[in-house]
Amino acid sequence: MSGAFDSRLRMLARQFATHGEPVDWSPLGSGHINDTFVVTYADSGGSSKLVHQRINTDVFGDPVAVMDNIARVLDHLAAKRRADDPIAAGMTSLELVPAIDGRNFVVLDGDEYWRTYAHIDGAETIDTAATASQARGAAAAYGRFQRMLADLPGPRLHESIPGFHDTERRYADLCAAIDEDRAGRAAACRAEIALAGSRSQLATAIERSALPERITHNDTKLNNVMLDVATGEAVCVIDLDTVMPGTVLYDFGDMVRSAAITTAEDEPDADAVRIDLDIFEALAHGYLGVTADWLTEAEIAGLGLSCEVITYEIGIRFLSDYLGGDRYFKTAYPEHNRVRARAQFALLEDMQRSRDRMTAILDRALGQAPDPGRQRLAR
Ligand SMILES: Nc1ncnc2c1ncn2[C@@H]1O[C@H](COP(=O)(O)OP(=O)(O)O)[C@@H](O)[C@H]1O
Numbered sequence: 001m002s003g004a005f006d007s008r009l010r011m012l013a014r015q016f017a018t019h020g021e022p023v024d025w026s027p028l029g030s031g032h033i034n035d036t037f038v039v040t041y042a043d044s045g046g047s048s049k050l051v052h053q054r055i056n057t058d059v060f061g062d063p064v065a066v067m068d069n070i071a072r073v074l075d076h077l078a079a080k081r082r083a084d085d086p087i088a089a090g091m092t093s094l095e096l097v098p099a100i101d102g103r104n105f106v107v108l109d110g111d112e113y114w115r116t117y118a119h120i121d122g123a124e125t126i127d128t129a130a131t132a133s134q135a136r137g138a139a140a141a142y143g144r145f146q147r148m149l150a151d152l153p154g155p156r157l158h159e160s161i162p163g164f165h166d167t168e169r170r171y172a173d174l175c176a177a178i179d180e181d182r183a184g185r186a187a188a189c190r191a192e193i194a195l196a197g198s199r200s201q202l203a204t205a206i207e208r209s210a211l212p213e214r215i216t217h218n219d220t221k222l223n224n225v226m227l228d229v230a231t232g233e234a235v236c237v238i239d240l241d242t243v244m245p246g247t248v249l250y251d252f253g254d255m256v257r258s259a260a261i262t263t264a265e266d267e268p269d270a271d272a273v274r275i276d277l278d279i280f281e282a283l284a285h286g287y288l289g290v291t292a293d294w295l296t297e298a299e300i301a302g303l304g305l306s307c308e309v310i311t312y313e314i315g316i317r318f319l320s321d322y323l324g325g326d327r328y329f330k331t332a333y334p335e336h337n338r339v340r341a342r343a344q345f346a347l348l349e350d351m352q353r354s355r356d357r358m359t360a361i362l363d364r365a366l367g368q369a370p371d372p373g374r375q376r377l378a379r
C-alpha cells in the first residue's frame, strides 16, 4: 500500500477538510490491522500533521457502523474533557477530521474506507513495557476510558465484530476444526488439543448475566495507548475500531495477556513463557486505581479469572486456525499458529500456577485504591 499511497493522498487531500497542501508523508506505527500514514500539510500560515488511516474491511465488515461508533465515543470523551471531568484530567482523545461532504470518512475506488485524525504530537506508542510505570499508566488510561464511556447516551453501540468474545462459540469452532481437520494437522497436535480440552470449562467460566454491559475497547494492547514522549505519561487511548458493548473483564484480561508476558506472543520455547507478575501488579494497580469505586463486586471478583479466560480464548483461536490451514491469522512460517497456540497455553498454565499470587496482587491493588470500604476479592 505505501507505494500506492501517493495517488491516494491527492484524493484524500481533496476530499478531507485539510488546510494546505501535503508536503511529506510516511507510514506510521506498528499496527497490524489498518494502513496508517502521517502526512504533513503546509500553507502560508504554517504546517500541521494529519493521520490518514484505511480501515481494514476484511476485519471490519461494516466500516460505516465502525465510524458511527467512533464518532459518538469521541464526541462523548471530548465533552467530558470540556466539562473538566476529573476522570479525563491529563488525557486527550482522538479528533476526527471531517470530509468536505460532512461525513467522517471517504470512500476511494468504491471500497477503500479512509478516515482522518489530527496527529497527536509529542507522543509515542510502545510494544512492550520497558518499565512498570508505563504498564500502570496504560492500564489507568483504559480504566478511565471505560469509565468515561459508562454514561454514553443511547442507542446501543454497533457490535463492530459480532460475537467477538463469545468464548463458548470459539470453543465450538475449535471442536469443529478438530473434526474437520482440513489441513490434516490434528494427529500431530494431540498435546495442544488435549490441553484445550482439559481447560474447556474456561469457555463458560464468565457468567455474562451477572455482569453489567459496558462500553469496552476490546483491543487493549500497550501499543494502543499513546505515551507522552517527555514524561512517559499515558495521554490518549487510540485504535477504536473494536469499541463496542461488552464486559470490562475482557479488556482487563487481554491487557494482562498481551502485556504481562515474559516473552513474545510467538515464543517457540514454550517453557520460557511466563506471566510477568511485576507487570501484572502494575496493570492491576493502574486499572483498579481508577476503577475500583466504579466496578461492581462481580466485575472485581472476575478480574483474575478473566486473564485465564482470554488467554485460553486466544490460544484456541490460534489452534483452530492452525488446524484449518491458517486462513485468519497471518503467518510467517508453517508452524506459526501452532507455536502461538502453545505459547498462549503455556502462559495460561503459568497463570493457573500463579493464581494465589495474582489474587493477592489484585487484593492489594484493591486495598490501595481510593475506596477502602470495598469488599475484598472473592474468587
Ligand atoms: N492520531 C494519531 N497520532 C499519532 N500517532 C497515531 C495516531 N493514530 C495512530 N497513530 C500511530 O499509528 C499506529 C497504528 O494505529 P492504530 O490505530 O493503532 O492501527 P492498528 O489497528 O493498525 O493497530 C499506532 O500504534 C500509533 O503509533
Ligand SMILES: [Mg+2]
Pocket (backbone or CB within 6 Å): 031, 032, 223, 224, 239
Ligand atoms: Mg493499534
